[in-house]
Amino acid sequence: GENVEQHPSTLSVQEGDSAVIKCTYSDSASNYFPWYKQELGKRPQLIIDIRSNVGEKKDQRIAVTLNKTAKHFSLHITETQPEDSAVYFCAASRPSNLFFGTGTRLTVIP
């Protein structure tokens, strides 16, 4: 099956700085890579996703890059704000299965 590794497990940044979270996956058949944000006590919510035919996608302060050859993808958050503090999960999807990384707890220090 698919194995998704996510680093770092915790990340603290100053408000306004950038944050980068990296994930690797093992199954070359995976072709959809979403990122979810989970605030304390709340459900995970999709913040951005990328498909395997695209190398980069951006949505305001959030961007995701994908390197299919190396089987890794990354989340970039620029100009971080305190409300970005949460746990972020990457995932890799073979059709109809989502395999998640173990999460990164991001803390943005005001």
Place this chain on the structure above:
Amino acid sequence: KAGVTQTPRYLIKTRGQQVTLSCSPISGHRSVSWYQQTPGQGLQFLFEYFSETQRNKGNFPGRFSGRQFSNSRSEMNVSTLELGDSALYLCASSLQGENTEAFFGQGTRLTVV
């Protein structure tokens, strides 16, 4: 449009008992997946149902089972509960399940004592 609804929100059971959790997907969504979330383990895939058929299954023992009804509502059952089954159980629904956004419910917090 109503979101994904899970019931109950909290459960306390004793070892050896069984439990049934329910998930009502977003209207029109035919795929329902279940995940177990524990600290340090992230979200682990249990199984996925599409049009009443289990399409995929994760690496969980046979004590974990599920089903999906014709209205796409899904139930998950855990028999012979163990202390290690204590977790947040999340379900997610999507239109087709394949490479489309999954919408999560609030989860059911199961505590086994």
